Amino acid sequence: MSDLLYSEIENDLRAGVRGLLDDKAAWTDVLAGTEKDDAHDAALWRALTDMGVTALPVPEDLGGAGASWRETAVVMEELGRAVAAVPFLTGAVLGVAASQAAGDRDLLSGGRTALLAVPFTTAPNGPLPGGVQADGGTVTGTVTSVADAAAADVLLVPASGGLYAVEAADARLTPVVSLDMTRRLCDVTFDAAPARRIAEGDDALRQALAVGAAMLASEQLGLAERCLETTVAYLKTRYQFGRPVGSYQGLKHRLADLWTAITQARAVARYAADCAATGDPDLPVAVAVAQAHCSTVTVRAAEECVQMHGGIGFTWEHPAHLYLKRAKSGALALGTPDRHRAALAALVDLPYGS
């Protein structure tokens, strides 16, 4: 059975990342960032790169940390807690996983940020986008709703049955006003952009999406915990009718249920991370379970956070809306819970039709 706990190294890593985020990504910083022109927090991204956590699963001889997706998942938890605006899921997870699956040493060792140019809703088991065509060393077409595209040095785009690497400078990016402004989207257009094929077929892409979905579950776990903690802390101090509102069972029981669901989220997210790290053939099932569960729990946590804060939770000057927007966008990302359940139906032999 997979190891579902955290190792000492993982706990140390967590402490380091949390320290950095407490320092550089307090929610007020994150909120301010959403109103800036810069799509992400470049200084924070640099600090994470300097810490060595943006290339954890990359082998040491290619300039990485020679660690695994388990450690990466711990970083994801912390970034989720902070709703940090950095292209980690997209660059350090999806981009790295795709480069790894394609076996592209240049991309892995180049110290440049490669991102997948697919709609952020693309699911590992679902239909893949087909709007880009390859033709004699170039690609042409448009991909909508690409997360963090503005942070890319290189875009990895599926086209004509292969996966192609394109210099971001050769693509046209149109920023989109996004529901989650801590992970902004762009529409990306390629117009005979010079492209290099890095993989045949869609295996590399699907593998990257599966790893990404596994890691997203850990981000969601971190965010759900943050929502619960914030809410519990508030309910202890807010008095109405002469009592802390946290002493009312109507609220307590909902939070107890939420906590229960979060303990389960931790187990399924750890399992998915371990499967990704060890190349366990159960990864597709682990990912579908983790996404179906964690997306749902995190949205619930964020919605409860807004509701239980009352009016203050509905204001711009409170972090609850940052959590809610990230939670709901994350639930749509890399496949909705429903899509993951549909995938599961096939994976575990529970089909609707015969």
Next chain:
Amino acid sequence: MSTAPPDADELRRRVGDFLAGHDPAATEPLEFLRARFDAGLAWVHYPEGLGGLGAPRALQPQVDKAFAAAGAPTNQPERNGIGLGMAAPTVLAFGTEEQKRRFLRPLWTGEEIWCQLFSEPGAGSDLAALGTRAVRDGDHWTVNGQKVWTSMAHEARWAILVTRTDPDVPKHRGMTYFVCDMTAPGVEVRPLRQITGEAEFNEVFLTDVRIPDEHRLGEVGDGWRVSTTTLMNERVAIGGAATPREGGMIGVVAKLWRERPELRTPGLHEALLRSWVEAEAARLTGERLRQQLTAGQPGPEGSAAKLAFAALNQQISGLELELLGEDGLRYDDWTMRRPSEVDFTRRSPGYRYLRAKGNSIEGGTSEILRNIIAERVLGLPGEIRVDKDVPWKDLPK
């Protein structure tokens, strides 16, 4: 005992030696079990002389597996859940040397079944309100009162019993805990028929029952603390069993889905997949809980596991009936019987649906578990307690 506790290799060796000296095929089962206990291979984390070797608890599954592989007789733990899961850890924690020696061996071998005389008509969730009186009479106590919902009292040789010994102090302080002989004069067990038709549980009337003071567990007046140990073990026992994927009720429904395509509807498909995900999440959470315990990092997740298990069993057993359609209208047997164990999978879907309703009541209701999580884990403020400082005798009843 200055030697280090045995490790996995040492245990393997000891089991090997034991089996070499006690051929499972040629030894009478009870004799075999007693010898296994005496060799310290019953529950290896218990102390030497009490069925264990002071080994890490995590090594128990390995030992059980080795005995099973050799075709050894089992102690039929399913018949003595309360004994093994609750009475034994309480006796171990609070019993005198004498009590541990007397009770633990026949408990483990299954020679003596135990039951739990806690709940009363007027004291369920609020266990500390109980009114069964124990009055000291020299080196004995005389007990009078009524207990209710006592599972397997009709099978039990012994009971763990909480009583009121001092009505003049607030409720949590005046309680005392005993081991009660279920064959003693004045103990009357009457079956209570339940929604499934049979009677797992009973009413137990205690009339001038004499309990020797040697059968007291813990100090006089310390019964609440002793009970808390029992209840904590109860929740771990209910939520924490290892299961393979699709073990438990979800496996039954998944099999039905695969075998009977004509029953499928889109809504039931959706519900099935949701339940499947939840069952798998609960299973992995249980696995993580066990890994935590093994690593010596026990967490409060046990109450969460029990809460989730109850909800899931109810959801899945309800789904099974809907999926069955017409067959869901039938029931296997309403005959009033007195079972010696609870078996979810061998009975009909209707039984599963009904029996699962007990999962959110027995061992602390789901509402009480939510209170516990909210207050002890999340640290939210407690309920308003109108009864805290009131002497038990003055409480509204």
